[in-house]
Amino acid sequence: MKKRIILFYLVGIHLFLVVVLLKSNFIERVESKLGLDADKPEITEFFHTMLAYHLRMDGNVPEKSVIFIGDSITQGLAVSAVASLSVNYGIGGDTTVGVLRRIQDYASISKARTVVISIGINDMKYRKNDEIFANIKSIVEKIPQQIPLVFSAVLPIDEELKGSERRGWNATRIKELNSRIKTWIEPLNNRFFVDAGSSLIDENGNLSDEFHIGDGIHLNSMGNAIWIGLLQGSLEDIQRDVASGMASR
Numbered sequence: 001m002k003k004r005i006i007l008f009y010l011v012g013i014h015l016f017l018v019v020v021l022l023k024s025n026f027i028e029r030v031e032s033k034l035g036l037d038a039d040k041p042e043i044t045e046f047f048h049t050m051l052a053y054h055l056r057m058d059g060n061v062p063e064k065s066v067i068f069i070g071d072s073i074t075q076g077l078a079v080s081a082v083a084s085l086s087v088n089y090g091i092g093g094d095t096t097v098g099v100l101r102r103i104q105d106y107a108s109i110s111k112a113r114t115v116v117i118s119i120g121i122n123d124m125k126y127r128k129n130d131e132i133f134a135n136i137k138s139i140v141e142k143i144p145q146q147i148p149l150v151f152s153a154v155l156p157i158d159e160e161l162k163g164s165e166r167r168g169w170n171a172t173r174i175k176e177l178n179s180r181i182k183t184w185i186e187p188l189n190n191r192f193f194v195d196a197g198s199s200l201i202d203e204n205g206n207l208s209d210e211f212h213i214g215d216g217i218h219l220n221s222m223g224n225a226i227w228i229g230l231l232q233g234s235l236e237d238i239q240r241d242v243a244s245g246m247a248s249r
Contacts, residue, residue: 042095042126050091051102061087061108066235069099069106070118073155073217077224082231085113095123096135103142114238115143116231118152120177121217124169129177136181140191148238151185152231153178153195158206161216170205194234196227 061067066083068074068090075090089106091098099119109115117139123132136151143149154177156170174197182193200223202208207216211223219227 040093042097043101044093047091047094047098051105054089054102055105057087058106058108063111064113065108066114066116067106067109067112068116068118069103070094070116070152071122073121073219074118076218077227081228082116083113083235093122094119095126096120096132096139097123097126099139100135100142103139109147110144112147114148114150114235116150116152118154120154121157121174124166124173129173129180132177133180133184137184140185140188145190148190148192148242150192150194150231150234150238151181152227153181153193153197155217155219155227156197156201156205156207158209158212158216160206161214170201192234192238194230196230199226199230 062085064085066079066086068077068079068082068086068088070090071094072090072092075088075092077088077090079086079088087108089102091102096119099117103109119139120132120136123135140149140151154174156174157166159167159170178195178197182195185191185193200207200211200219207223211220211226212218213220
């Protein structure tokens with residue numbers, strides 16, 4: 001009888017630990033440190049499932065909505081805190097390749113108030129900055145010129161948590177890519193650039209512990225609050241520009 005109790009106890013403990021590990025980001029962090037996450041397919045079943053949900057919604061998106069497109073960082077953003085009339089088309093794990101595949105399917109873009117795009121961090125596992133930048137240019141060029149577009153910079157990561165293969169990304173890849181995007185996009189008509197990175201980093205240039213959920217990449221509510229404030233300011237600037245342009249006609 002005692003042996004059975006001990007056996008059930010041990011099985012129960014192991015099942016509990018398995019559940020805890022599956023619900024945490026422990027496995028993801030181990031994969032990241034070992035470089036195993038780079039072997040995952042870029043376009044996943046989750047991508048197709050989420051896109052199917054988006055397309056069910058898209059026909060009912062009200063005119064003059066703010067449309068947010070991005071990866072899991074966008075998916076975790078309370079977009080209604082940025083703009084009350086808004087829709088979140090973030091897909092966890094997405095890259096510029098995924099956005100290029102799906103952006104033309106969103107008919108709501110043609111009647112949007114503004115489109116906000118934040119993408120690029122996941123690309124760094126698959127391609128160099130030159131190709132990421134070329135894809136971002138193609139994404140921006142697919143948005144109708146009369147629709148204002150805000151590109152939100154690739155946010156910093158905590159390199160200490162994300163593994164040795166990503167050491168130096170903040171100072172090299174992320175800053176370099178953002179600089180290229182900003183230089184290209186700012187002179188364009190109806191195109192805007194927002195960079196929350198400097199407000200989210202610690203003294204070493206990493207995403208600060210107080211602003212992420214513990215995985216070194218995804219913002220927590222405090223980090224999102226900073227990002228939300230900057231996005232709100234950008235949308236307000238756009239509205240003023242639109243109002244000023246209409247008044248001068």
